[in-house]
Amino acid sequence: MKKILILLCFIFLLSGCYDYVEIDDLVIISGMLLDYKDNNYVVTSQVIENESKTKIKIYTTECLQIDECIYELSKISNKDIFLSHLKVLILTESVINNGKDYYDYFLRDTKSKMNFYIYYVDDKYKDEILNIYKEDSGSALYIKDLMEFNNKIFSSSTPVSFLDLIYKKLEYGIEPIYPNLKVNKNNDEKILFLENLITFNNKKEKIVLNDIDGITYNMLSNKLIKTIITIPCDENNFSLIINDVKTDYNWKKSILKINTNLKGKMSSYTCKYDLGKSDNIEKLNSIVNQYIKKNINDLITKQIENNIDFLGFGLYIYKHDKNYFDFKNNNWNDNLKNLKIDIKVNTTISSIGEMRK
């Protein structure tokens, strides 16, 4: 009997009754938008509330620290906060540029899973971004699907996980880049749209990457899964579905060598060359090489002109030759213009589709 009583005590103590919270008493945060205004954080949270029916709600709180805002949210909703379900953290320009350590809370809080994704939103869309799709599973989950789809089909944007962002903030010679969200209109209906990538230089200027830049960024950072590019040939053009890209870097004699190998399948063709001849396929390979090389050059020029190393060349050099530059005491971005880069692209068109010519 004594033993049974002791075991019963253990059942109560071990099952964590002390910390027990009913799901109805929880407010589950699935998405969060962070803004910074007059030295205060403005936190807009998309939450899932479970009462008689699951509801998506939006709460906005304003305070000095993010955790304070979260507690404020708990106060408003009269429920405990559940942060582990957070899927999306959207940042505004003021949060990124005011250099506030907004990420500190998410690193420090024990309930933060740190497996959510980071996005950027322009000020003009910040009020409506989490308010779309309130009836369904909520904008936060829609954004997650949006990125997964883009990544599988276009690769013009790239998912940035919270820990990737922290990694880029802490390491030398690499700057963070953010996927850009906006609200578009489709037949009078507002829809969420995933724009390309965006970053900010030391002067807090916004650098926007277009579609081609986004694809090239993904090629250079080995994150490209699948994309389609249209390449001019003569006065016409042809499209290539690229699904196999590998970029290697090499640092030798103070020259950064970039070697990109890609494989693609032709999806449309209006050029003059006869595809039945292997010489012409070689010619097309070299056209693609030149096109990709030009895109890489343009992206690097964008980096240099804006004085920001978002491609992480500095990080690569630091890892392979840490004495090349005093990364600790000097700003690597200022040295970007002195960097010698040698680019090589090697394309293989593996299929011309179902047609023989």
Next chain:
Amino acid sequence: MNQEKINSFNLSTIIVSLCCSTFYGIFSSYIINTAKNASTISIVIGFIISLAISKIIISFFKKEKDLTYTKKLKYIFPKLSIPINIISILCSIFGYILITYRLTTFLSNQYLIETPRYIISILILSLTCYTASKGFNTAIRVSVITFFISIAIFFFDFFSLVGQINLENYLPLITVSYKNIIISSLIFALYFAIPLIYIHIIPFDQIEDQNKFKKYYYFMILVSFIIIFASVFTSIGVSGSKVTELFDYPIYSTLKRIKLFSALDSLENISYAAWFLFIINTANMMLIYIFNGIKEAFNLEKKKSIIIDSIIIVVIFLISNFIFSNNNYNESYEYIYIPTIFALITLSILIISLIKHKFKSKNKRTISSS
């Protein structure tokens, strides 16, 4: 004492728990903060040093095969046995407090936030006291189960994360001074090997297949090394040393990245159960040593020893809940050095005992031959 014989393999499984218990929650953040990218080098150097310590421990284990550690000390130091045994027991009490305190802290931080820490502390104390009261046969049975669970968890974790490893994250390999690497290696060796002393609670004679023990002993040390090395290697490889060193529980933070079929997450909580089991096993062994040690050192009767054991449990509870009432990273970071002193004391006692035993046996042989 329970006279049931123990199988070599079963006994050797406790080695994995003893070697790994201090790593996940105590030593991992220290080594990554001190040696940074060179943590893996530190671990390898530390492992080589720890092999020498392990050799000393097994050599002493094989001396006076029918005696436990306390009785061996009594035999070797007939006049000084009481202070030496007291020092050894105090070192073990401190070790017990440290490891259970870290487990309590972790559980209280991560899972049972609202629950008062003393409740968690009581639970751990009760669990380890109960197992310790059942003797080492029970503790060894628990360790056999733990061994297979932890190996399964290790493989699952490793293969879930290996695809995320970026070899560039280990570069540049050395970003800290050689002094940092050597100090962390030395401390690693002590943390890794000194807990092995608790196998001495079982007299060597009680092992069924004694000739096989040495082989299993080194094999399990190697397994423990592989587990620790792979944990640090994967953590740095996945997140980079700069991100990993931010956390008080770096391995736990890395395990948060495990996701199965794009939907199943929070698996780090299951994975970290291996550490809880390691701690519980080590705490069991420590308590068995403390309880038996007091009884044997002072030749106490059962009733008296139960009273003293109870007093010790109360003292342990009070120390871990009142003196270590704060709970922060700096605190635990500083504690890295204090156990090192206790480990060095334990190692010194072991070496002196081994030397003294050698002389004693030499004299014995000389007397018997003359």
